[in-house]
Amino acid sequence: MTAPVPPVVVFGYDRPAHLQRTLRCLAATDGARETPLYLFCDGPKAGTDPVRLDAVRYVASDPGWARSFAFVELFCAQANKGLASSIIDGVTTVLERHERVIVLEDDLLVSPDFLTYMNAALAAYADRPSVGSVTGFCPLPALPAHYAHGVMAVPRNCSHGWGTWRDRWDRVTWDTAISRRVWQDRNLRRRLNSAGDDRLSRLRRQALGEIDSWSIRFGAWQVAEGLDTIYPRDNRVLNLGFDGTGVHCGEGAPINDVLATDPTLPDFDLVAPDPAILRAFRKAYSGPYHRRIARKLRLAFVPDPT
Template sequence: MTRQFAPVVLFAYARPDHLRQTLTALAKAEGARKTTLWVFSDGARNAEAEANVARVRALLKEQNWRSAFQSVTVVEAKHNKGLAKSIIGGVTQVIAEEGRVIVLEDDLLVAPEFLTFMNTALDFHAQNAAVGSVTGYCPLPQPPKGYEHDVYAVPRSCSHSWATWRERWETVDWSGKGAPRLWREKALRKRFMATGSDKLDRLRRQLERRIDSWSIMFNLWHVINDRVAIYPVRNLVRNIGFDGSGTHTRAHDRMHTALSGSGTALTLNLPPEDPRVLAAFHKAYSGSLPGRLRRTVRNWRMPAVFSSLDPLDKD
C-alpha cells in the first residue's frame, strides 16, 4: 500500500529571507515530493510591513516550489489576522479535509529526515489517545545518561514544528475556561509547571490579552486532558528566528537549536515519563533565576485573572 504523507501547513508573515531558507530545507527533506504544502500568508499589520509581505508573496509564486512538492496551495489573507487566529484557522481548515497535519512557521529549518519521522510518528500514535501531538524539535542537547528510548513523552506541546490529528484538534478549547482548575487543583498546576516555570506566566498574559498565543492554550489542553507530546532525542529542527526578526520571539530567547547529524532511524514507542527528562525540560524552558523570580511575583495575579473568566470551569 502506498504511504500517504500528511500535508505540511506553513505560516508566513513578513520575513522573506527566513521563509526562503525554510522552504529550501523543507524541499530537500525526504518525502517532500510526496507532500502537499499549504502556505498561509498573513496580511501586513502596518504600512511598515507591507513591502516584506509583498516580497513573501512574490517568493511563494516562484515555480521551483511547485516542482519540489506534490502540490502547493497559497492562501493570502487580505488583512492581518495575527499569529493565533492565523494558525488556528489555517490548521482547522486543512485538518478538516486531511485528518492530520504537520505544522511549521517561517523561521524553521528541518533536517532531511524530518518528514519521515513526523509521518511515522503520526501513523504510530494515531490510535493512542495518550498522545496529543508530536514534534521534530528537541530542546535537550543530549538525553540523560542511560536513557534507553529514542523519543521523550512530555506533557508540553511544542511550537517549533508539530503535528496532530483531527480528533485531537477539534476538542481543543481556545477560550481558557478550564484554566481556573490550575489554581484549584495543586497536582494539576504542578504538572502544568513540570516542564517550565514559563508556562503559568504565559497563560496569564494570554488570558489578559497581553500576547497573541495559540500555543499556550494547546499546552493547557495537553495537561488538562492528560496528553503528552512526543519529542525525538535528536533535534530535527533549527529555529533561525532568534535574531530579533520575529514578532513573538525576542533575540535573547535562545534555546538549543543545533541540528543533529543524520543517523539511524529513530525507534518509536510511548516511553514512560522520566523525571530526569521533565527536570531537564524545566531547566531549559525556565530560563535565568531573575526571570523565574519575576514570573513568580507576576503570577500572584493569577487568582484575579482566573476569577474574571466567565463562566468558570466547574469540572
C-alpha cells in the same frame, strides 16, 4: 492500507528571506515530492511595510515550489489575523481535508529526514489516546545518561515543527474555559509547569490579554486532557527566529541550535514522562534564576486572571 502522506503547513508574514530559507530547506528533505504543501500568508496590520508583505507573497507564489512538492496551495489573508488566529484557522482548514498535519513557521530549518521522522511519528501514535501531538524538535543537547529510549513523552507542547491529528485538534477548547480549568486546579498547574516554569506565567499573560498565543492554549488543553507531546532524542529542527525579527521569539540564544548530524529513526515506544527528562526540560525552559524569581513574584502578586 498505507495512510495518505500528511501535508505540511507553512505560515509566513513579513520575513521573505526567512520564508525562502524555510521552504528551500523543506524542499530538500526526503519525501518532499510526495508531500502536499499549504502556505498561509497573513494580511497587513497598521505600520507593516507593504513591500515586505508583497515580497513574502512573491516567495510563496513561486511556481517552482510545485516541482518540489506533491502540490502547493496558497492562502493569502486580506486583513491581519495575527499569529494565533492564523495558525488555528490554517491548521483547522487543512485538517478538514486531511487526517494529520505537520506545521512549520517561517523561521525554521529542518533536517533531511524531518518528514520521514514526522510521518513515522504521526503514524505510530495516531491511535494512542495519551498523545496529543508530536514534534521533531529536541531542546536537550544531551539526555540523562540512564535514558535509553529514542523518544520522550513530555506534558509540554512544542511550536517548533510539530504535528497532530484531526481527532485531537477538533477537541481543543480555544476559549478562556480551559485557562480557568487549569488555573483553578493545583494538580493541573503543577503538571503544566512540570517541564518549565514559564508555562503558568504564559497562561496568566494569555488570560489577562497581554499576549495572544495559540500555543499556550493548545498546551493547556493537552495538560487538562492528560495528553503528552512526543519529542525525539535527536534534534531535527533549528529555529532562526532569535535574530530579532520574530514577534514571539525576540532576540537571544535558541535553546538548542544544533541539528543532529546522523539522526536515527527511533522505535516509537509508548513511553511515560521520565522525572529526569522533566527536570532537564525545566532547566532548559525556565531560564536564569532572576527570571524564575520574577515569574513567581508576578504569579504571587497579581489578581486571579480567570
